[in-house]
Each structure stands twice: as structure tokens, then as C-alpha cells.
């Protein structure tokens with residue numbers, strides 16, 4: 001029997017012994033064996049720390065982002081290979097799309113996230129903090145990539161997405177990964193890792209793969225590592241309590257069982273668009289991936305007077321689901337990942353039946369097409385009814401990880417809120433309502449118990465990404481039973497793999513470290529105007545102190561006429577008693593325009609291509625007629641840009657700090673403006 005490879009320490013290695021036999025979920029044919037026997041788990045982690053980590057951490061965010069983009073493009077080209085393997089897990093093409101293209105989408109999304117970071121290996125976090133009266137002592141929080149490795153122990157249900165959603169984030173942060181997929185579907189993860197390694201896009205040591213038991217891997221972790229786990233609460237607890245994890249304070253991100261729920265609000269009636277949206281969402285959540293989704297809806301709450309209608313409608317929708325061989329195009333629901341999973345689901349349903357009854361589907365039979373029911377891990381979608389959700393425990397505690405959901409009645413929205421929280425923490429919850437007052441109440445009153453809440457109605461339904469889809473830009477994770485972890489979440493997720501440090505010092509030192517000009521830092525005054533310098537030649541801190549300009553009452557009147565802004569404060573004849581001003585005051589936008597007139601040098605074509613906008617702008621002191629203004633103009637930050645087309649001009653964005661002072665050298669305005677500057 002073919003053995004799956006383990007990619008460790010730069011080589012594909014087979015483990016010793018016969019290993020665990022992995023079977024096709026649809027017909028029980030053997031696929032391969034997985035074993036990690038004989039592997040030295042300590043050297044796997046050392047290799048990641050010594051080889052992968054230094055290579056990744058010295059790259060800038062932009063380089064890492066471009067690497068993710070190249071990898072995403074490569075895997076996207078190869079995706080058909082993965083689809084053909086994915087069928088063996090029992091997944092339909094639509095299920096596999098979530099796993100495969102959803103995973104690749106995470107790489108693309110994190111690649112694009114690079115634009116939110118500087119072109120440096122590290123970044124600042126939050127705003128600068130002034131710590132002194134004189135302005136010469138300050139602090140900034142900094143994020144630097146951890147020196148360890150991200151260890152991902154994944155569940156069987158998303159062999160591709162589960163790896164890529166996590167790795168995309170640790171690679172962007174500059175940290176390598178060791179991936180241990182659930183053994184039963186590891187053959188698909190292995191197929192993807194083979195393509196990743198063969199592409200040569202990642203620096204060596206960025207990714208290692210273990211197909212089979214994790215052995216004593218966690219006993220070799222250290223404080224710079226991060227462990228993420230997705231799977232059952234019991235395994236999660238066992239691993240989280242590992243001695244070494246506790247002693248070294250290794251961050252452990254847990255994502256476990258979650259009894260996600262949907263609430264049909266009582267403003268929705270049968271026959272309305274929201275009703276159909278609700279039924280469709282419930283059917284989809286029960287049948288997609290045969291219900292093997294950590295986010296799937298397990299509990300359905302409907303107003304008690306609509307219970308019967310809802311049962312009929314959900315049952316009718318489920319009856320239209322064709323079950324069978326996932327390779328058959330007519331099939332909408334494939335099999336579970338294996339016979340063991342089917343046995344587990346049935347056992348969990350039996351426990352639920354202590355306080356519920358099956359009202360759609362059967363535990364013992366299922367109609368399938370193009371498949372042999374005695375060989376495949378098929379199961380019927382099951383809708384359970386629990387009429388006493390307040391007194392039943394099971395329905396809020398037991399996760400049947402298959403196409404199983406329980407419908408329950410409630411009387412008032414307050415009851416729905418209480419029932420929703422009885423799950424003791426979930427990954428996501430949905431409320432279907434057209435009433436934004438109800439939506440607000442539900443979100444605010446249940447928000448502490450759910451990682452994500454979807455408010456679904458006819459305004460957003462056609463474009464909604466759905467209850468069950470975690471998105472790379474949003475937090476995925478939930479409190480309590482859901483594990484208390486957090487994955488993804490855009491910028492937020494990257495921070496899990498970086499150390500946050502508070503750095504104190506002078507503004508000039510902090511400018512050098514952060515590569516962002518800090519107020520009061522020493523500037524570099526040059527004979528060449530900063531607008532005459534190309535992107536590469538500009539240095540953070542390049543500074544210009546402009547000539548002065550007197551602001552007259554005539555200027556203000558003319559600006560009012562030109563712009564049409566005749567706000568009372570800009571008129572001479574206003575009675576200023578009881579206002580914030582003493583007399584006619586200049587428009588803030590005029591002061592900024594006048595400032596631009598002082599700092600811009602560009603009457604002939606130069607490296608500055610265009611004005612790109614303003615990040616922040618404050619007018620801090622009124623400018624009255626006959627005041628004189630002057631500008632300190634400083635190169636604050638440089639952000640390179642990639643060319644979209646070959647014919648594009650090579651360029652970057654330059655941020656400038658604009659400090660506008662009056663004749664007493666007091667600041668009247670401060671802003672950050674952006675220009676697009678040509679590269680040489």
C-alpha cells in the first residue's frame with residue numbers, strides 16, 4: 001500500500017510500519033496508509049525555527065504578501081488535481097470548492113493585506129504615545145515576527161482550507177508552519193503540500209507536513225511557538241493541558257465543538273422573501289459538506305406559532321436533496337468523511353433523542369444514487385424537533401457532526417436570546433429579520449456568546465456569503481464551548497504570530513526604528529526640494545520649512561465666493577457673540593490650500609505624479625485675517641506599489657506630515673497628505 005509522505009526537514013519521508021489505512025469515503029476502497037512512526041519530532045521544530053523562520057522573518061510584509069499571491073496563483077492553476085482527490089473524502093464539487101478555492105482565496109486575501117503593512121519585516125501597532133512635556137520622549141508599540149513555528153493541528157473536515165487559512169496568516173507574519181492534518185483526510189492535504197513544495201515559491205523550512213500521529217511533537221514546543229487546534233473539545237483540552245505548553249506559556253488557539261444557531265424573528269411570515277431566505281439557509285447549512293462544518297447550524301429557533309409551517313418547509317426543502325456519489329453531477333450531498341464519523345454522528349443523535357424526536361430523515365436508511373450504501377459513509381439529513389428547549393440539556397450541549405439540526409419554538413425575542421446563549425459560546429449565529437430594531441437587540445444581547453453574527457434579510461441575502469462561511473477579513477472563533485480562540489480577522493490575525501513590544505525613546509530614534517516620521521524628530525533639511533526627489537531617493541524625515549504667507553480678509557472672502565462656502569464664521573459681518581470665534585476666520589480648507597501653495601514645487605514635470613488624498617487633518621487654532629502662516633513639510637512614510645500592468649509607471653505612495661504654524665509658531669493645522677511618486 002502506498003504510504004503518504006511526510007515533508008520534514010526539507011525531504012519527503014515515509015514513516016515506519018504499516019500505518020493507518022485511509023479509505024475512500026464513498027466506496028471504502030483503500031487510498032493510502034499514513035504513518036509518522038520513527039520521525040524525530042524535535043528536529044522538525046528545530047528545522048522550522050532555524051531554517052524557515054530566519055528566511056521568512058527577514059522578508060518584508062510586501063515580499064511575503066507577493067509570495068502568498070504567487071502561491072495562490074500556482075495552486076489555482078493546479079486546482080483540478082485537488083478536486084479529483086477531494087471526491088474521495090465524500091465531498092461534492094460544491095463542497096470541495098469551499099475547501100479548495102476557499103483555502104486559495106485565503107492566500108489571495110492575505111496577499112492583498114500586505115498593503116496595510118509597511119515594506120518592512122515588522123510594523124507599528126496603534127498610535128505614537130507622547131510621554132513628555134518637551135516632546136523628546138515617546139513610545140510606540142511594535143510588532144516583530146516570533147522566532148518560533150506555528151503548529152497547526154487540524155480537523156478532518158477541511159483538509160485544504162484548514163491548512164491554508166492558518167498558514168496564510170503565519171506566513172504573512174513571517175513565521176513558518178508545521179501542519180498536522182487529521183489523518184483520515186490527510187491524503188488531500190498531502191496532495192496540496194506536494195504542489196506547494198514543488199513550486200519552490202516558499203523559502204525552505206516554511207512548511208512541513210506530518211501525515212499521521214503527532215507523536216510527542218508538543219513536548220518540544222517553546223515560548224516562541226504558537227499552537228492552533230481545530231477538532232473535538234476533548235482532544236483540545238488534552239493538548240492544551242500539555243505540560244510543556246503550560247510551562248513554556250505557548251499560545252494555544254482552540255477551536256472546538258460549537259452549537260451554532262439560527263433565529264427566525266417574529267416579524268417574518270410564510271410567503272415573504274425572508275421566510276424563503278430562512279428555509280434556504282437552514283437547508284444549505286444542514287446539507288453542505290454533509291453538515292461536517294464547525295459553523296453549521298445545529299439549533300433552529302422559530303416563533304412557536306410558526307413552528308409547524310417551518311417544519312413543513314424545511315422538510316420539503318431537505319427532501320429535494322439528492323444524496324450519493326459526489327462525482328455524480330446530480331448529487332447535492334455526498335457522504336461523511338468515513339465510517340467512523342458516521343458511527344459517531346449516529347451515537348450523538350441517539351443522545352439528542354433523549355429530549356428530541358426525528359421529524360425528517362432516518363438514522364437507519366438513506367436513498368442514494370450512483371453509490372453502494374453498504375460501502376459508503378452515507379447518512380440521511382436529519383431534522384429533529386425539541387418542544388421543550390428550556391428544560392432540555394442535550395440539544396445545547398451535544399454536537400452531532402453531520403447533517404443534523406434541531407428545530408425549537410420560542411415565544412418572545414427575549415426567549416430566543418436566552419436560548420441562543422444556552423449553547424455556551426458558538427462560532428456564529430444568524431438572525432433572519434427585516435426589523436433592524438430586533439436585529440440590534442439580538443446582536444447586542446447575544447454578542448458576548450458568538451464569534452460572528454449574520455443578520456439576514458432580503459436586502460443582503462443575494463450577496464450574503466452565508467451563515468457557514470468564515471471569511472479571511474473577519475474573526476473566526478468563538479467564546480466558551482467554541483474554544484475561546486480567534487483565527488483570521490485580517491490584520492488582527494497576523495498579530496497572533498508577532499510579539500508586541502512597547503519601545504520607548506526619542507522621536508528621532510523612534511523614527512529610525514519605525515521608519516515613520518514621528519513628530520518632534522530631527523528632520524533632514526536638504527537643498528533639493530522633496531518634490532524633486534524620486535521615490536528611492538526620498539528619506540523618512542526629509543524636511544522643508546516653507547516661506548511665509550499672510551492671510552487677508554480679502555483672501556477669505558474670495559475663497560468663500562470661489563468655493564461657495566459662506567458659513568457664518570467666514571463672514572465679516574457676523575455677530576460673533578456666543579460663538580467659538582472672535583471675528584471672521586479663515587476656512588480650514590483655505591488654510592490647507594494656502595499651505596499647499598507654500599510646499600508644492602511642481603510647475604515643471606517632476607517625480608511627483610499626483611496628489612492622492614489626505615489621511616488625517618485637524619484645524620487646531622483659528623486663523624484670523626492678517627495672521628501669517630508657514631509650513632513644516634516632512635516625508636513621513638513610503639509605501640511601494642506593485643505594477644498592475646507591464647506598461648504602468650513604477651511608483652510608490654509617499655505620506656507627508658504637514659504642520660501649519662502661525663506667526664507665534666503655534667500650530668494652526670496638522671495633516672498627513674499622500675502623493676504618488678515615480679521611481680527612478
Ligand code: NDP
Pocket residue numbers: 153154155156157180181182183184212213214215230231232233234235236238239255256257258293294295344399400401
Ligand atoms: P479530534 O479532536 O479527534 O482530532 C482533531 C485533530 O487532533 C486531528 O488532527 C487529530 O489527529 C489530532 N489529535 C487527536 N489526538 C491527538 C493527540 N493526542 N495529540 C495530537 N494530536 C491529536 O477531532 P476529529 O477531527 O476526529 O473530529 C471529532 C469531532 O470533533 C467531530 O465529530 C466534531 O464533533 C468535532 N469537530 C469540531 C470542529 C469545530 O471546529 N467545531 C471541527 C471538526 C471537528 P488524528 O486525525 O491523527 O487523530
